[in-house]
Amino acid sequence: MAEKKLMKGNEAFAQAAINAGCRFYFGYPITPQNEVPEYMSRELKKVGGSFIQAESELASINMAYGAAAAGGRVMISSSSPGIALMQEGFSAAAVTQAPMVAINVMRSGPGIGGIQPAQADYFQVTRGGGNGDYHIIVYAPKSIQEACEMIYKAFEVADEYRNPVMICADGMLGQMMEPVAIPDPIPAMTEEEIFEAKPWALTGHKNKRERNAIKSVFLQQEVLEDFNLNVLAPKYEKAMRELPEAELIDVEGAEVVFVAYGTTSRVVAEAMDLLADEGIKCGLIRLKTLWPFPEYAFDAIGESTKNVIAVELSMGQMIQDVKLAINGKLPVDLINKVGGVLLDPEEIAERTKKIMEVR
Template structure:
């Protein structure tokens, strides 16, 4: 297929439609509005339904209804709106319903600001709502990767009967890049024999439910869900490791920030400093295995984030006390410049090499 120039938010919509998404329940919030707008325009042309809900809470519960009826369904929002969806996400996990949820995140807490930020890392990777659960989280770093991962996300959702989160940010949502809609390798997906059907099958009452009032039933339900998580951790971890062999410092960065680190890598090369990059593509499951092999030359890990430091907790777990774990963050909607990362690396190494 030919390449085309697309805005991130619209590319998400196009990728979802290509993946067979037929239902989208939206609610306006900056900086993701082009996505529901795109879906309201394009989904009906592709045999689907776009519906604007009364709130993010309404939207995620409409997702619950449609997913329970076996539909491929998506909703999107940005940070404060994703916070409102957390109740629904918890119920979706409890009832094991597949869907894709897009967060084009902005800064917080509270109304925060509308510029790109990564302060939703904890919310995305630690469940976010009540109870014991996780959701797979994809963090694309380009529009092309966004398009590829959105299609993958639907298959992962169906494979494991789980909500999947696409965690972008205002930068990913708003910028334009050239994309190609490749045919991703199709997975063999399980039949949705648990879902409500258009036509009822006699004697097979279907129930979409997260309520297990008896502890002796709730415990095995959770153990079953966590059994799936074990498989996800084994099969679905994705990351990119770049320039780490013999690196002086290895940066860890995802999404937008990983691109800034790449620029810093080039600048540091001119000074004879080697900066490596571990880029988690799945934030949950976190790519702990990427940290297994560390070059003897490497003196520290550096978590670079557009937050006050959230992913650094996972970096510390992955590091397991072997090296110092440093942090550089610009929160509140500030996107760090490559030179800031360069300076931080030099500071870690004790001034210019």
């Protein structure tokens, strides 16, 4: 691991991708992720990579689709409305098993919305904004350091699962600066290595194998049924067994357990200190993966817990998965802000005390 440097989130994300061997990036401007395409346009060429400023988010993801299908290590990034435009492409990438990494630097919505940080894309990224039966794997970093480590790992996960992987950051992570040590660079695959390591990829058959056909259309229903049940389903089941991740802080013995992810979880951690000062024992389940949802973490909630509180910057999206995980065993309440307005620790502490009184 390199030495720590003070870096802006978006630039660190881009460098983490390059260090992970990403050589193809196709970007389109949208605030608050613009430093990613700007950084990639400068830096990728220095390592023999290729940058295209796409004409739209639609083009961007369909370029990523081409590069992934051709065996290249590829990343795209955007922010909420831009991710919405890409959803058809995520569905296509899932069915064709094209490995790619996408960063969503979330902003507020709905519609064009605003450019302030938000977490209102939980449904969009975990429920599949695109058509059909598919999932994308979603990581939710709380810091620039963690984002870089998740991006670095995401390329391996994308290749292993042959599926899109998304890093769900928010405008705050993209725009702020923090000290970060980016994982060490690894070399990108050569075209010859792609031919050997990714026998499914578009490389030209070189008269050495049958031609490859990467297919998205299945007009015979039995063929599509077979593909969904025997290729996609086992893969998603494996992901649900192996990928869920959460950080558990003081959950055992807690009176109140918060559930949060991303930068919001850092604000919750501060609120927990305030509540501890008043003698209220609090715990936190911090989601590191949004899909697959880390249901296992909820097994740690014991008899001491009276309240579960979902804290998120949305009208209440993640809370639905929290309720599914709690399965009626405890009341689940929501502390939130919407439209790009942020929570502060004092407000979380006050609202928590009110919830405890009512309950």
